[in-house]
Amino acid sequence: MKHPYLLISFLFLVSLGIKAQTIINTSFEDYTTGNIHTQNKWKVTKGSGFVVENATYAYTPTKGVKFENTSSSLQIDHEAYSKTETGLGGDVFVDFRIKINAISTTAFSITGNDLTSNTRNFMIEFSPDGKIKVYNGSGGSSTIKPTYALNTWNRISFKISNASSKWQLALNGAVYQDLLSFREIKGGATTFDYHSITFAQAAGTSPAVSSCDVALDDLYIGSEPISDINFGSVTPEEPNEFTLTVNQPQNGTISLSPQPANGKYMEGAKVTASIDIQDLCKYRFANWTNDVSGTSSPVTFSITKNMTIGANIVENPVTGTVYQVKNYNELKAAIDAMSPGDMIELADGDYSGNGLTVTRSGCEQRPILIKAKNQGQANIKGKLSFTLKKVSYITFEGLNFNLDPVASIFKFEGSNNIRITKNEFRMQKLTDDQTSKWILISDVWDNTVCTSHHNRIDHNLFDGKSDGGAWVVIDGAHGTSPGDISKYDLIDHNHFRNNMPRVDNEKETIRIGVSDLTPCKAYCTVEYNLFENCDGDPEIVSVKSWDNTIRYNTFHGCLGTVSLRQGGNNTVEGNYFFGDGKMVDGNGCGGIRVYGEGHKIINNYFEGLTGEKWDAACTITNGDAAITSTSWSAHFVPTNVTFAFNTYVNNKSNIEIGFTNNGNYGKYPSNCLIANNIFIDDSAPIVKSYSTNALAGVSFSNNIMYPTGNSSIGVSLTDAQARQIDPLLVKTDCRTTGNDCTNKLPYEVFKLSPESPAIDASTGDFSYVVSDFEGQSRSGLKDIGADEYNNNPIIAGVIGAEHVGPNAIDFALKITTNNCNIQANNPIVDITAINQILRIFFEMENNSPVQTNIYDLTGKLLKNAIQNTQKGMNMIDISLIDLQKGIYIVEFITSDYKATKKVKI
Numbered sequence: 001m002k003h004p005y006l007l008i009s010f011l012f013l014v015s016l017g018i019k020a021q022t023i024i025n026t027s028f029e030d031y032t033t034g035n036i037h038t039q040n041k042w043k044v045t046k047g048s049g050f051v052v053e054n055a056t057y058a059y060t061p062t063k064g065v066k067f068e069n070t071s072s073s074l075q076i077d078h079e080a081y082s083k084t085e086t087g088l089g090g091d092v093f094v095d096f097r098i099k100i101n102a103i104s105t106t107a108f109s110i111t112g113n114d115l116t117s118n119t120r121n122f123m124i125e126f127s128p129d130g131k132i133k134v135y136n137g138s139g140g141s142s143t144i145k146p147t148y149a150l151n152t153w154n155r156i157s158f159k160i161s162n163a164s165s166k167w168q169l170a171l172n173g174a175v176y177q178d179l180l181s182f183r184e185i186k187g188g189a190t191t192f193d194y195h196s197i198t199f200a201q202a203a204g205t206s207p208a209v210s211s212c213d214v215a216l217d218d219l220y221i222g223s224e225p226i227s228d229i230n231f232g233s234v235t236p237e238e239p240n241e242f243t244l245t246v247n248q249p250q251n252g253t254i255s256l257s258p259q260p261a262n263g264k265y266m267e268g269a270k271v272t273a274s275i276d277i278q279d280l281c282k283y284r285f286a287n288w289t290n291d292v293s294g295t296s297s298p299v300t301f302s303i304t305k306n307m308t309i310g311a312n313i314v315e316n317p318v319t320g321t322v323y324q325v326k327n328y329n330e331l332k333a334a335i336d337a338m339s340p341g342d343m344i345e346l347a348d349g350d351y352s353g354n355g356l357t358v359t360r361s362g363c364e365q366r367p368i369l370i371k372a373k374n375q376g377q378a379n380i381k382g383k384l385s386f387t388l389k390k391v392s393y394i395t396f397e398g399l400n401f402n403l404d405p406v407a408s409i410f411k412f413e414g415s416n417n418i419r420i421t422k423n424e425f426r427m428q429k430l431t432d433d434q435t436s437k438w439i440l441i442s443d444v445w446d447n448t449v450c451t452s453h454h455n456r457i458d459h460n461l462f463d464g465k466s467d468g469g470a471w472v473v474i475d476g477a478h479g480t481s482p483g484d485i486s487k488y489d490l491i492d493h494n495h496f497r498n499n500m501p502r503v504d505n506e507k508e509t510i511r512i513g514v515s516d517l518t519p520c521k522a523y524c525t526v527e528y529n530l531f532e533n534c535d536g537d538p539e540i541v542s543v544k545s546w547d548n549t550i551r552y553n554t555f556h557g558c559l560g561t562v563s564l565r566q567g568g569n570n571t572v573e574g575n576y577f578f579g580d581g582k583m584v585d586g587n588g589c590g591g592i593r594v595y596g597e598g599h600k601i602i603n604n605y606f607e608g609l610t611g612e613k614w615d616a617a618c619t620i621t622n623g624d625a626a627i628t629s630t631s632w633s634a635h636f637v638p639t640n641v642t643f644a645f646n647t648y649v650n651n652k653s654n655i656e657i658g659f660t661n662n663g664n665y666g667k668y669p670s671n672c673l674i675a676n677n678i679f680i681d682d683s684a685p686i687v688k689s690y691s692t693n694a695l696a697g698v699s700f701s702n703n704i705m706y707p708t709g710n711s712s713i714g715v716s717l718t719d720a721q722a723r724q725i726d727p728l729l730v731k732t733d734c735r736t737t738g739n740d741c742t743n744k745l746p747y748e749v750f751k752l753s754p755e756s757p758a759i760d761a762s763t764g765d766f767s768y769v770v771s772d773f774e775g776q777s778r779s780g781l782k783d784i785g786a787d788e789y790n791n792n793p794i795i796a797g798v799i800g801a802e803h804v805g806p807n808a809i810d811f812a813l814k815i816t817t818n819n820c821n822i823q824a825n826n827p828i829v830d831i832t833a834i835n836q837i838l839r840i841f842f843e844m845e846n847n848s849p850v851q852t853n854i855y856d857l858t859g860k861l862l863k864n865a866i867q868n869t870q871k872g873m874n875m876i877d878i879s880l881i882d883l884q885k886g887i888y889i890v891e892f893i894t895s896d897y898k899a900t901k902k903v904k905i
Contacts, residue, residue, distance in 0.1 A: 021088060022222035023080045023194075028063045036065060036076070046431075047074030047201070059097040059153055059217035067214040072431055073203040074108075074212065079196040080221070083115035087193030088223060094122075094158040094197065095220040095229075100150055101213040103128050105204035108212050112160060112167075113196045117189035121182045122158045122167045134169055137181035137268070138302070144169065144176050153215075159231040162192040168231050175231055181268070188258075188269070197221065205354075205382060205404070240267040242303050247290065247310035251283045252276060254311055265303040274298040274390065275311050281363035284339050286312040295336065296359045298389065316340050320366065324373075328353035328384065341366035345373045346399070352382035355406065362393035364417070372398035375806060376424060388415040390451065395419040398806065402426045405434050405467070412441040412486070414451035414477075422806040424461045435468035435506070441486045442475035450476035452486035458493050461805040462509075465499045465536060470508040474524050474545075476517055482632065485513055485520035485545055494529045495805040499536040502559060502587060507536030513545030518566040518632040521547040528796070530804045531555045535584065538614060539563035539593075543570050550575065552775070554799040557582040561590035561615055566632060569598040574773045574786075576749070576798045577617070579609035579651070588652060590615025597627050597639040601646065602766075603773045603786045605749060605798075609651040616653035618643055620672055622665035622694060637667040638697075645762070645769050647786040648679045648686075649729075649750050655679075655687045655714075658694020669697035676762045678727045678785035679705045680750075685714030702763040704784055727785065728756040735774070735794055746800025751787045758784035773797070777859065793859040795889065795902060831890050833903040838878040840892055844869045848895040852878060855889040862888070869894075880905050 024040070031051045037044040039051070047069040057064035067076055081087040092112075100108065107125035114121065125133040126148060136142035148154055157170035166179045182192070204210035220226070241264040246254050257272045265271060275285045275297045287295045289310040320341025323334035328351050334344045340362045362368035372378035375398040385406045388394070392415060401409055401423060409427070410420060425438055439457060443450040462471050476485035496509050509531060512524045522545040531553065534540050540558050541550055544566040551573040555562075557580040564570050572592055579589035588611030592601050606617040614621070623637030648654045658668065668691070679686045686705050689695040700721035705713050713722060729750040752758055762782040771777050772788035775796035783789055802808065830841045840852065847870055854863040862883065867876050885905050892899045 020222065020224045022220075022224060023088060024078065025220045025222065027060055027218050028058075028065055029061070031063065033063070041079055043077045043079055045075040045077070046072065047076065049076045049199075056101065057099075057215040057217070059099075059215075064215050064217040067199055067212065067216060069201050069210060069212045071209060071211075073210065074199070074201040076199045077196050078219075078221075079115075081115070081193070081195040083195065085116075085195075087114060087116070087195040089162050089191075089193045090223060091225075092160040092162065092194040092221065092223060093226050093231075094160070095155070095218075095226050096216060097153050097155055097218045099153045099215040100126050100148060101215060102150065103201075103212045103214075105208050105210035106202045107133065108199070108201045108214060110156070111183065111198045111200070112158065112194060113198060114162075114189075114192045115195040117192060118186045119182060119189055119192055120184040121160050121162075121165075121192070121194070122169070122180070123183040124156070124169070132171075134176075134180070135183045136178070138184050138270075142178060142180055144178055144180075146171050157226055157229050160194060162194065165192060170229050170231070173229055175229060177232075185268075194221075241265065242267060242306045244271065244303065245306075245308040247308060249275075249311045249313045251278050252285065252311060252313040253278075254309065267303060269303045270300055271303060272298050272300045273309055275313075277313065277361075279363075280361050280392070281340050281366050282316060283313050284316050284360065286314045288312075296357065296389075298359075316366075327351065332356055335360070335370070338368055340368065340393070343369045343371070345371060346378035347373050348377040350379045350381050351384055352380075353384050355383060355385040355387060357387045357389055358391055358394065359389050361391040364393060367393040367395060367417075369395045369397065371395070372400070374398075375422065376400045385409050385411070387411045388413060388418060390414045391418070393417045395421060396423065397421050399423045402428075404428055405430055405436060407436055408440045409436075409438045410440070412443075412452050412455065414443040414447070415441075416451065416453045416455065418455045420455075420457045420460060422459045424463065424806060426463050427465070427467070429466040433468075437469045437471075437473045438462065438465070439472045440475060441473065441489055443477040443484075443486070445477070446479045447477035448479040448484065450484040450486050452476070452489075454488045454490075455486070456490045456492070458490065459804065459806055459808050460494045462494060462496045463498065465507075466501070468503065468506055470506070470511045470537075470542075471496060471499065472510045474510075474512040474522055475514060476520065478516060481516060482519045483517050485517045485522045486524075487521070488523045489525075491524070491526045492528045493804050493808055495532075495801060496529060496534055497532040499534040502535050502584065503537065505537065508542045509534045509536070509540050511539075511542045511544065512548050513543065513567065515544065515566065515633040518544055520545050524548045526550045527552050528799060528804070529553045530799045530801060531558050532801075533557055535559040535587070538587075539565060543567060546570070549573065552796040552799075554578075555589075556580060558589055559584055559587045559611075559615075561593040561611070561619060564592070564594045564596060564599050566596060566636065568596045570596075571600045571602070572604060573600070574603045574771070574775065574796055575605070576773070577604070577606045577609060578747070579607070579611070581608060581610060583610050588612060588615050590619065591617035591651075593619035593621070594638045594641050595621075595623055596636045597641070599641045600768065601641070601643045602769050603771070604646045605649075605773050605786045606646065606651055606654075607649040607750070609653075612653035613656065613659050616656035616688075617648050617651045618646075618655040618674070619659075620655075620657045620669050620694075620698060621659040621661070622669070622690075623667045624661075624665045626667060635665060638669040638672055640670070641672045643672075643674045644676050644764075644766055645772070645782070645784070645786060646677045647729075647750065647773075648677065648681075650681055650683070652684055653688060654681060654684070656690075657688070657698050658690035660690060668694045672698045673701065674698060674703060675701040675764060676766070676782070676784045677703045678729070678758060679703065679722075680727065680729065681707055681711040682709035683711055685712050687714040687717075689715055702761075702784070704758055723757075725757055727758050728753045735797055745798050746802070747798050749798055752783060752785065752789040754789070756783075756789065759789050793855075793889070829892065829897075829899050831892060831899065831901045831903060833880065833888075833905050836880045836883075836905065838880050838890065838903070839875065840878075841873065841875050842869075842892070842894065842899075843873055844871055844894060845896055847871055850874075850876075851893045852876075853891040853893070854878075854880075854883070855891065856886075859889075 112121040123135040134144040290308040326347040590611035625634030705722040760781040773786040
């Protein structure tokens with residue numbers, strides 16, 4: 001029933017001229033039986049909440065509320081005020097009856113919220129063991145330790161004192177005199193209101209799924225005191241101010257965030273301390289000293305008095321330690337203790353537990369390696385994910401992830417030179433609203449500068465993504481406007497497959513940037529990856545930043561496009577797009593869609609694509625904002641974009657210009673160029689224009705367009721713009737020209753024949769087009785289209801599954817002799833570049849010398865060396881300190897065989 005004594009309190013307050021306010025006062029008799037969601041500002045996010053006429057759930061008289069979680073988690077809110085509204089200030093009182101009928105695995109919590117400041121005021125938890133946990137500040141449990149019994153009604157009452165950020169609890173009418181601090185205050189807030197109350201239960205760890213059955217009745221929330229419960233008064237206290245003294249250690253620097261105002265912090269302020277080591281190869285952080293303890297950096301603590309903080313910096317061991325671990329606890333201990341040069345080797349078996357935070361770094365000369373003892377046999381399960389906080393030079397290798405839902409498998413917070421290599425990634429989908437970003441390279445959200453850079457994600461298998469969110473995200477810091485993005489990251493030789501089903505947004509395979517990072521230069525490279533059935537988002541690779549390179553990737557049967565969605569000066573080069581005739585629910589496989597300015601789309605190959613409008617092979621729509629706009633989420637009009645030296649074969653829609661999105665995009669392309677491309681089609685017009693104004697923003701120069709059957713050019717073009725002539729292409733799976741076809745492509749593609757009129761027929765300078773779609777250098781007058789007809793060294797090409805993932809064979813690797821191909825004899829040879837050292841392990845049948853040659857990508861010899869050997873296994877190291885960072889070709893010659901391999905320095 002409703003509280004009759006509140007009317008007396010209300011009349012008394014009115015007689016004093018005080019305006020009282022009631023948020024809710026109900027025994028649910030006036031509610032409609034059934035789902036409570038949307039009734040009187042109730043919201044059910046997870047689990048279920050129902051108004052029922054049942055004595056089990058009604059305290060008085062016939063109706064009550066049933067909260068139930070049967071499979072995962074529960075969250076039900078009564079949100080009286082949204083975060084944009086001013087809530088109820090001053091003293092707020094909460095009173096209700098609650099009965100726990102059943103509960104398992106995790107606690108049932110009740111929390112009060114100030115949504116504007118993202119503050120939680122009161123919080124209690126009913127644990128499955130019969131205890132009630134009462135929170136006091138962010139430190140955790142208070143000294144109040146009540147208990148409860150199942151199937152028994154309890155009366156819970158709170159007083160929230162917003163002026164002093166304190167609260168009190170009464171259980172069954174008995175008041176605890178403890179003045180408890182608000183559960184959580186974020187962003188240094190000092191003024192508070194009441195907005196909502198939350199009833200929740202967290203998900204358990206599989207297979208121990210959480211569940212609960214809870215009854216609620218007679219709920220009151222308002223500013224009128226509860227007449228039969230005397231909480232007393234709380235006088236707002238003047239907050240104390242304290243100093244924090246920093247004892248700077250030798251060989252390191254302690255930094256604080258936030259910095260103190262006038263040299264002092266307010267009592268209760270949250271401070272984060274970080275340690276920067278001057279020479280990570282020589283020294284390491286051991287622990288905090290004085291009034292702060294622990295071994296993790298950064299560390300966050302509360303100011304409670306005049307405090308001092310220091311740190312112990314110790315020398316690293318001369319040689320690295322090898323930790324051989326066989327379970328989760330040993331892995332966690334090794335990660336907490338590791339130093340530069342160490343290796344953590346995971347034995348075969350399962351590793352399941354909660355997420356781990358990595359705070360210890362390697363260094364350039366002494367990186368840390370965390371790897372499976374046997375490739376793919378260390379199984380990472382449960383919720384075992386990794387958060388990398390301000391660390392560097394760590395490699396994770398050969399692990400097999402098959403996780404329960406987590407927000408991120410790897411989350412980078414201001415970390416650099418991290419390598420994620422030769423791993424397999426899978427994640428279970430348990431709920432329809434589940435979302436995740438499997439690898440998130442970023443920084444702390446509110447930081448002003450992103451300190452993540454030069455990370456590498458390579459040779460991994462990403463297999464099956466059925467929930468929302470992107471697979472790999474290059475993000476950054478968002479503490480300024482615009483923010484700051486991670487830089488110089490490399491995503492290469494990965495196998496991305498089966499990202500489905502299709503959704504409208506936020507399910508990209510790779511995303512580089514986001515709207516408020518649009519003006520940032522990321523310098524990210526995405527190369528030599530295989531994308532198969534990546535259908536989740538209209539944008540397979542979404543670029544929302546500047547100065548990125550997408551090159552030498554292969555796309556098979558992917559619904560969507562490589563979308564240059566925001567930003568500028570991005571290059572898309574040497575990629576292969578195959579539609580495979582695939583259409584799903586009207587969505588087709590596309591090529592490249594552009595917005596923004598200065599992009600270069602060169603040397604790409606498009607065959608059998610099924611998309612149109614958004615998903616044509618060459619998609620130049622209208623925009624809805626000028627290039628000068630600061631609305632970073634807009635579709636910037638395509639400006640100064642070049643499509644050159646590409647090959648298009650039998651696509652449903654080759655070029656579309658000026659699509660308006662049903663009239664929403666009214667700004668036409670400007671100064672775009674389509675030049676020196678080859679188009680062949682047998683069914684559809686090669687060019688589709690939506691308006692003469694849009695077409696006027698795109699110029700054509702020296703293309704070959706060859707329509708046959710029912711195809712046509714589609715618009716009126718002169719011979720100088722497009723010659724209508726057969727380019728004489730030949731479909732082949734030979735990587736090289738001529739009769740020698742021992743080195744084959746995984747798929748057939750159309751290349752130039754010796755008689756092609758495209759050979760030596762390009763016009764214009766295009767000095768930046770230095771190679772073709774196989775990485776062959778273009779010599780003399782360039783050939784039209786993606787292929788250059790010559791015998792120059794090939795370093796790229798269409799990619800098959802054997803070229804990517806944990807067990808990849810580099811397509812540039814060949815082992816041959818003058819007499820026969822001896823691959824069947826399995827010679828042992830491995831060529832790797834580690835930092836600035838080229839290391840070669842190899843097997844010899846005799847003691848003859850060996851020769852090593854190092855070439856750049858154009859085939860120019862940069863370095864060679866000759867070494868003596870012995871019969872059996874050998875290892876040689878060659879210094880690369882005189883070479884710049886980049887990609888090189890290594891040729892290793894013995895008396896028995898020759899091996900070539902591409903390496904990255």
